[in-house]
Amino acid sequence: MRLLSHEGLFASHVTPDGEETFDLTTVSRFLLSTSIHCSSPFVRFILDRHFVDSSQMLGDWFRSPDVAPSSFEITHGKIFWDLIVERPQLNLIFNSAMESDSTFVMDIVTHVAREAFRGIDSLVDVGGGTGLAASKLVEAFPNLRCIVFDLPQSSPKRRGLPRPSSLLAATCLSRSPAQTPPYLKWILHDWTDEECIKILKRCKEAIPPREKGGKLIIIDMVAGMGVNDAQITKETQLLFDLHMMINTTGKERDEEEWHNLFVVAGFSDYKITHSIGLRSIIEVYP
Numbered sequence: 001m002r003l004l005s006h007e008g009l010f011a012s013h014v015t016p017d018g019e020e021t022f023d024l025t026t027v028s029r030f031l032l033s034t035s036i037h038c039s040s041p042f043v044r045f046i047l048d049r050h051f052v053d054s055s056q057m058l059g060d061w062f063r064s065p066d067v068a069p070s071s072f073e074i075t076h077g078k079i080f081w082d083l084i085v086e087r088p089q090l091n092l093i094f095n096s097a098m099e100s101d102s103t104f105v106m107d108i109v110t111h112v113a114r115e116a117f118r119g120i121d122s123l124v125d126v127g128g129g130t131g132l133a134a135s136k137l138v139e140a141f142p143n144l145r146c147i148v149f150d151l152p153q154s155s156p157k158r159r160g161l162p163r164p165s166s167l168l169a170a171t172c173l174s175r176s177p178a179q180t181p182p183y184l185k186w187i188l189h190d191w192t193d194e195e196c197i198k199i200l201k202r203c204k205e206a207i208p209p210r211e212k213g214g215k216l217i218i219i220d221m222v223a224g225m226g227v228n229d230a231q232i233t234k235e236t237q238l239l240f241d242l243h244m245m246i247n248t249t250g251k252e253r254d255e256e257e258w259h260n261l262f263v264v265a266g267f268s269d270y271k272i273t274h275s276i277g278l279r280s281i282i283e284v285y286p
């Protein structure tokens with residue numbers, strides 16, 4: 001308890017008769033299952049033994065990076081998206097983590113960054129997981145039609161979510177219905193620059209011209225930028241960067257790295273809104 005208090009999970013007090021007592025803090029309130037923004041599923045996911053095990057192989061990966069593109073792949077013999085097909089429990093932990101993140105982040109996005117979605121009547125949530133982020137968007141913008149593309153193991157149908165009739169499951173990051181603006185939440189940080197450029201080029205093909213309101217909306221980290229406590233934000237972003245390096249072929253990118261991706265993928269301009277916490281909304285224009 002004393003360690004947890006030191007880390008800010010509990011506040012300790014000494015009563016007048018000398019007894020030590022502990023109260024919840026803002027941080028631990030976010031871990032309560034009764035909280036509408038409960039982050040426990042995300043914490044459970046990030047501390048899962050599959051990631052702890054792959055972090056042990058970081059040294060091997062550094063010494064022979066040609067063996068596999070990530071420490072995760074050296075440890076488990078395959079990439080995360082293939083492993084969760086075989087491990088339903090890990091898949092469940094992953095999907096619950098993404099849903100807890102979307103419940104939290106999309107409530108912020110739909111309140112403080114509504115402007116980004118103004119005038120858009122349809123979106124494809126590429127890699128949209130179980131469809132929770134899309135559900136939140138449809139709830140906030142009732143005229144919006146949202147299509148979710150993801151692998152079968154994440155599809156809204158399989159998770160049995162109450163879903164708006166406009167949600168569909170499909171596979172492949174590489175396809176997107178023509179002329180329907182794509183939306184990418186927490187996708188590009190999973191992939192190398194080369195893979196991101198391919199995804200971005202395909203997204204660009206699906207976007208109407210800028211004069212007709214065409215744009216790509218991305219929710220991802222812009223390393224070095226964020227709100228609130230600069231020290232904690234920076235440390236958390238660096239830890240996420242490390243997590244991506246160990247477990248995927250991706251990384252967290254700073255503004256210059258994002259800029260380079262957009263230019264190479266053929267986009268002309270972008271706008272970043274930083275007011276949603278650790279992550280940002282990036283509107284990218286054709």
Ligand SMILES: C[S@@+](CC[C@H](N)C(=O)[O-])C[C@H]1O[C@@H](n2cnc3c(N)ncnc32)[C@H](O)[C@@H]1O
Pocket residue numbers: 081098099101102126127128129130133149150151154171172173174184185186187190
């Ligand atoms: C970090 S998760 C983000 C999920 C969701 N956008 C969110 O923020 O909650 C990345 C998503 O990409 C999906 N994904 C990975 N490879 C894919 C592919 N080849 N085609 C479609 N989706 C893919 C995963 O299944 C997963 O749902």
